[in-house]
Amino acid sequence: MIAKPSSHLRSLLAGVGLAVAAAAPAQAQRVSAPPAPLVAKLHLSSVYAKYTDVGGFPVVATAKVSDHAVAEAAYLIYHMVGRRPDILRAIADKNIRFVVMAPSEMTTDVPEHSDLAPKSYWDRRARGIGATPPHPATSAGEENLLNLPGDPYPDENILIHEFAHTVYEAGMVTLDPSFDRRLLAAYEHARATGLWKGTYAMTNRTEYWASAAQSWFDCARGQDEDHNDIRTRAQLKAYDPAIAALLKEAFGDGKWRYAKPASRPAGERRHLAGFDIAKAGSFSWPAQIAANEIPDLGLGATSDKNTPSASPRNSSGPSGIFFINHLPAVVSIDWLDFDGKPVHYADIKPGEQFFQSTYVGHVWKVSAAGQVQGTFVAQEGNGRVEINAKQPQW
CATH class of the missing domain: 2.60.40.780 (von Hippel-Lindau disease tumour suppressor,  beta domain)
Structure with missing residues (x-):
């Protein structure tokens, strides 16, 4: 049973033009200009011309982004946590918003991320990042949401990974003070037993969570230099029951799994009515950004005889x-x-x-x-x- 919000909360949400309950999954998302009360509450940049809402959580974009991409972001967020309005409220209470980037927009074009430095690193590193207290926006690119040609990440869904970070870091740890401790225990057990060895999931517990969330929704990339072959919920439950149990707490264990828009039944594409991928454009890295591949210097062994013990007095620049x-x-x-x-x-x-x-x-x-x-x-x-x-x- 979904608990009703208090009368005070209902008044607060109504005061900023937000819906109390998440929209039905097959309902077409209405995309409009951000309402003035919301702009004031979140101090939204004037560049945001598009807005929709999922249970009180805002999705925004500039005029360069298609309405279909905004609606698709809302659709995915609904299917991830629409059954948990308490999570959506906890995230919204921290003034976090989801931002869709147009194919022509880079990470530091997002107003909330514009101060990330060096710009050349962030604009090349990713097509979506999670929210932090100084940067209260989670983002993803339109090309990945709509599966446009040129998407750098065609084998995974960036929103599910990045919004999973937000669900954990701004939602679950707020609602359940024991959640972070239990996630850390699952992560440390996975490390100790060799699960996910050599994968990006072992970077830290937050990436462990977000990477496993992709498997939970059947949209993990698949085996490569940074990932193993655990791509589906069924595989995850058998491979790492501890993280699967935590994901079930947050996301439930319903039937929905991610599928690319073109692969869904008609009832799950109503929010994309009129979308024509042939007319939707494509993504490519701008030449100056494509040239900004920043190498990983790694951490050399301190005992490595090839690592100098002091900095040289002369340098080439x-x-x-x-x-x-x-x-x-x-x-x-x-x-x-x-x-x-x-x-x-x-x-x-x-x-x-x-x-x-x-x-x-x-x-x-x-x-x-x-x-x-x-x-x-x-x-x-x-x-x-x-x-x-x-x-x-x-």
Whole structure:
């Protein structure tokens, strides 16, 4: 049984023009301009010209995005958590919104993500990211939602992965204080027993959750260098019952599974009435962004004889490093000076990023909880170091 919201909550939702209950799954989503009360409440940018709603949770986009993509985002969100209006309310209470990017829009074109730096890294890294307190927007590209030609991620659904992050980080942990502890226990058990070994899911517990959510809805990419072959809910239940049980708590265990729009029965395409993929355009990386492939510098072994013990006094030029902390602990970033002495530069909180200007050939050390995670040498151009729970590769 779905609990009715209090009279105070009903008044609050009505005051910002939001619906109390999620729309029926086969109902055509109405796309309109964002209502003025919502714009004021969320401090929405004036670039947002399109809006729809799923149980009080807003989906927005610029005029460059098709109504069909906005409606498809709402359709997917409904099928993920429409049975859990409490989750949608918890997320909406944090002023989070879902943003659909047009094929011509990049990550830092999203107003809530416009300050992410370096821009060249974020615009090339992904076609959708999750919400954080400083950046309260979860995003995905129109090309992935509608399966347009040129989609860089044709074998998976980005919304399901990224919105799963939001369901966990802004929904479940708010509603159930024990949820994060139980997810961490499942993640640590998976690591200890070799489940998901060598996959992106083992980066940290948040990626473990979001990657497993893709399998829960039958839209995981399939086996490659970052994924294993657990693609479906049935496989997931047999392979990792602990994470499957947690996913069932959040999403239920109904019949719905993700299918690309063209593969769905007519009743599940009503919100896409009039959509013609032949006229919908395509995606391609702009040339200047396609050229911005930022190499992963990795974390070299501190005992590796090939890793210098000090930074050189002479360098061929400036460089830059983008640190990404996937660990559940604060990491410390030190520069090894010309005599090999560590000079502290930054502490990076769990889940946060930090960009450091440096010079080619300079040596940097990464530590967490007093333990050295590894060292690396800056290369020409900008590079990145992803600090995660995987064993360093060298």
